[in-house]
Amino acid sequence: MAKLILDGAIVDNQWQRLDADALANGLPDGKVIVPLDYWQSHRQALLERTDVGVCLEPGEEPRDLVDDLEALPLVAIHFPAFKDGRGYSYARELRTRFGFKGEVRAVGDVLRDQLFYMQRCGFNAFEVRADRNIEEALSGLKDFSVTYQGDVNDPRPLYRRA
Amino acid sequence: MYVYQEYDQQLLEERVAQYRDQTRRYLAGELSEDEFLALRLQNGLYIQRYAPMLRISVPYGLLASRQLRRLAHIVRTYDKGFCHVSTRQNIQLNWPAVEEVPDILAELADVQMHAIQTSGNCIRNITTDEYAGVNPREIEDPRPWCEIIRQWSTFNPEFAYLPRKFKIAVNAVADADPALIGVHDIGVQLVHGANGETGFQVWAGGGLGRTPMTGAVIGEFVPWQHLLAYLEAILRVYNKYGNRDNKYKARIKILVKALGADKYRELVEAEFAELKDGPMTLTAEEVDRVKACFTDPDYRTVDTAEVDAKLASDKAFSRWYHTNTRAHKQAGYRAVTLTLKKTGRVPGDITDEELEAVADLADQFSFGELRNSHQQNMVLSDVPADQLYALWQQLDALGFATPNLGLLTDIVCCPGGDLCALANAKSIPVAESIQRRFDDMDYVHDLGALDLNISGCMNACGHHHIGHIGILGVDKKGKEFYQVTLGGRGDKVSLVGEKMGPSFEADEITDVVEKIIHLYVEKRLENEPFIDTYERIGMAPFKERVYG
Numbered sequence: 001m002a003k004l005i006l007d008g009a010i011v012d013n014q015w016q017r018l019d020a021d022a023l024a025n026g027l028p029d030g031k032v033i034v035p036l037d038y039w040q041s042h043r044q045a046l047l048e049r050t051d052v053g054v055c056l057e058p059g060e061e062p063r064d065l066v067d068d069l070e071a072l073p074l075v076a077i078h079f080p081a082f083k084d085g086r087g088y089s090y091a092r093e094l095r096t097r098f099g100f101k102g103e104v105r106a107v108g109d110v111l112r113d114q115l116f117y118m119q120r121c122g123f124n125a126f127e128v129r130a131d132r133n134i135e136e137a138l139s140g141l142k143d144f145s146v147t148y149q150g151d152v153n154d155p156r157p158l159y160r161r162a
Numbered sequence: 163m164y165v166y167q168e169y170d171q172q173l174l175e176e177r178v179a180q181y182r183d184q185t186r187r188y189l190a191g192e193l194s195e196d197e198f199l200a201l202r203l204q205n206g207l208y209i210q211r212y213a214p215m216l217r218i219s220v221p222y223g224l225l226a227s228r229q230l231r232r233l234a235h236i237v238r239t240y241d242k243g244f245c246h247v248s249t250r251q252n253i254q255l256n257w258p259a260v261e262e263v264p265d266i267l268a269e270l271a272d273v274q275m276h277a278i279q280t281s282g283n284c285i286r287n288i289t290t291d292e293y294a295g296v297n298p299r300e301i302e303d304p305r306p307w308c309e310i311i312r313q314w315s316t317f318n319p320e321f322a323y324l325p326r327k328f329k330i331a332v333n334a335v336a337d338a339d340p341a342l343i344g345v346h347d348i349g350v351q352l353v354h355g356a357n358g359e360t361g362f363q364v365w366a367g368g369g370l371g372r373t374p375m376t377g378a379v380i381g382e383f384v385p386w387q388h389l390l391a392y393l394e395a396i397l398r399v400y401n402k403y404g405n406r407d408n409k410y411k412a413r414i415k416i417l418v419k420a421l422g423a424d425k426y427r428e429l430v431e432a433e434f435a436e437l438k439d440g441p442m443t444l445t446a447e448e449v450d451r452v453k454a455c456f457t458d459p460d461y462r463t464v465d466t467a468e469v470d471a472k473l474a475s476d477k478a479f480s481r482w483y484h485t486n487t488r489a490h491k492q493a494g495y496r497a498v499t500l501t502l503k504k505t506g507r508v509p510g511d512i513t514d515e516e517l518e519a520v521a522d523l524a525d526q527f528s529f530g531e532l533r534n535s536h537q538q539n540m541v542l543s544d545v546p547a548d549q550l551y552a553l554w555q556q557l558d559a560l561g562f563a564t565p566n567l568g569l570l571t572d573i574v575c576c577p578g579g580d581l582c583a584l585a586n587a588k589s590i591p592v593a594e595s596i597q598r599r600f601d602d603m604d605y606v607h608d609l610g611a612l613d614l615n616i617s618g619c620m621n622a623c624g625h626h627h628i629g630h631i632g633i634l635g636v637d638k639k640g641k642e643f644y645q646v647t648l649g650g651r652g653d654k655v656s657l658v659g660e661k662m663g664p665s666f667e668a669d670e671i672t673d674v675v676e677k678i679i680h681l682y683v684e685k686r687l688e689n690e691p692f693i694d695t696y697e698r699i700g701m702a703p704f705k706e707r708v709y710g
């Protein structure tokens with residue numbers, strides 16, 4: 001089973017992420033992550049289940065899910081390229097604006113050198129790109145011990161901590 | 163100057179370790195070119211025409227003498243013995259080796275310097291007036307606010323992968339724009355409210371480069387406590403909605419223009435409403451802590467009788483004094499600019515030995531501090547008048563006393579085609595040719611205030627759009643051409659100049675400048691500076707003279 005980083009540890013990936021093509025044959029059992037438009041068009045039925053998460057693409061914002069966040073166990077945010085930084089703002093909004101408590105998972109072009117930032121913005125799960133060493137990537141979460149700004153894990157900026 | 167706490171130092175050291183490891187992984191083939199590209203750019207490392215270029219951050223242009231000495235050591239040890247002052251008050255090395263950059267960073271970290279976010283699609287160095295803190299016209303010292311913004315922007319996790327680079331400048335002068343806030347992604351103008359309380363008028367959407375434009379006022383009055391929350395709101399809107407498909411449309415200016423300032427403001431206000439009064443709110447303690455780093459040095463009473471006598475008797479000294487020194491908020495003191503624009507010197511370039519000499523001068527004459535200016539000069543900000551004559555003699559010997567500050571030959575010029583991989587044309591030889599043509603200092607003085615700026619390409623590092631005369635290198639079928647703009651301003655206001663017409667070949671451009679100057683001399687009213695004449699008579703007569 002593929003691995004991912006969850007809450008600072010390497011664990012088995014329990015979730016299957018499916019795109020529109022894969023879903024054309026219907027929704028399988030078990031933990032699945034579906035695209036936003038699939039979620040929206042099957043919302044009523046999917047809300048019956050507790051093992052369906054939604055994946056946001058760049059341009060699809062957390063507010064598109066605002067009524068469902070209470071019910072959702074997981075929101076994935078897709079980085080088609082690591083340089084597309086919209087997902088950082090989305091994660092932050094999920095956590096601080098909408099108070100989302102479930103798993104926020106980074107998927108796609110997820111690499112060691114961005115993990116520290118991602119974690120600070122509210123991601124707690126990372127599907128590190130398959131061709132990279134996940135153990136090595138794990139250390140990216142500890143690049144810095146000092147931060148100036150507040151973040152999702154501690155909203156206080158340095159000048160309010162002390 | 164900001165005094166590093168243990169945590170500031172710790173952060174720099176962790177950064178050096180992080181970057182060292184990134185470089186190691188790149189050299190070991192564990193990081194692709196593209197992945198390392200983003201990482202090294204966030205650290206100011208470009209791969210240039212002949213070698214890499216490393217841009218070292220100089221927060222709001224401020225340097226201590228020990229930092230200058232360290233820079234001297236670095237350019238001697240790791241480079242070819244010189245560096246370059248950039249138009250964003252930073253320092254650039256032109257020939258470092260990729261493998262040695264981690265060592266350079268470690269050397270910098272020892273003296274509280276770094277290259278964090280000096281390039282890449284993130285928040286860049288915060289810039290301000292080179293006379294900040296001593297300018298008699300400012301309403302308050304902008305440097306503490308620059309530092310507060312610097313800390314907020316440093317490794318800000320949400321804004322490391324913006325659609326495009328992002329530049330913030332802070333201005334504290336009411337009736338002029340020495341920090342060029344009008345042409346920054348965000349411009350922060352210090353203002354005082356009805357009861358004298360500090361606040362900020364916040365501009366957004368200005369910028370040079372392709373599609374140059376001045377910004378719009380987004381926040382009319384942001385109380386000081388909420389400065390960071392307001393900036394964060396502007397950035398979040400930009401991060402979410404800025405164009406990411408086309409790099410030429412990715413700057414915030416394009417988004418502000420497309421949405422309109424009103425719509426942009428509406429989006430910002432919605433974000434701001436949530437952040438306001440939250441944990442980002444600045445505390446008086448923090449602001450006071452930072453302000454305490456920028457208190458006045460030990461000014462003394464200065465007897466100016468002797469210098470007044472020298473001014474009356476020594477013409478060369480007097481010319482330098484009136485051209486290269488500026489009024490100071492403290493009686494008896496002057497701010498002295500070292501012009502790095504002597505003909506034959508690449509504008510803004512300085513050698514290791516000169517850096518050391520300047521460090522000594524800073525210690526001897528100006529409390530050990532120095533500033534880089536966005537006009538690629540250096541400033542000793544606190545010189546007692548009774549020391550000016552001695553300083554002038556030393557500067558003259560070093561070649562830093564050319565009395566041309568703010569005049570035609572004080573040319574602002576990017577490295578251009580001689581060094582920069584992005585260039586369409588060379589810029590340094592153009593600057594030199596113009597300086598040689600106008601080698602009569604009396605004539606240059608008679609012409610008065612004149613900003614001439616040259617960029618080697620559209621990226622506008624030489625700020626050509628805001629030169630009274632701007633020259634832009636363009637490429638036409640593999641040949642170097644130059645386009646001229648007139649009427650730009652980066653003085654009282656920031657204003658983008660107007661294109662004159664078809665471009666010129668390299669061997670024509672100096673003649674063109676001369677024609678423009680001649681027409682100005684014919685048309686000017688008494689004591690009328692170039693830019694006023696241009697604004698009075700318009701483009702047409704200049705065009706006619708040059709193309710007619």
Ligand code: SF4
Pocket residue numbers: 576577578579582583584585586617618619620621622623624
């Ligand atoms: S303006 Fe162009 S040529 Fe000049 S330094 Fe910038 S990128 Fe290079």
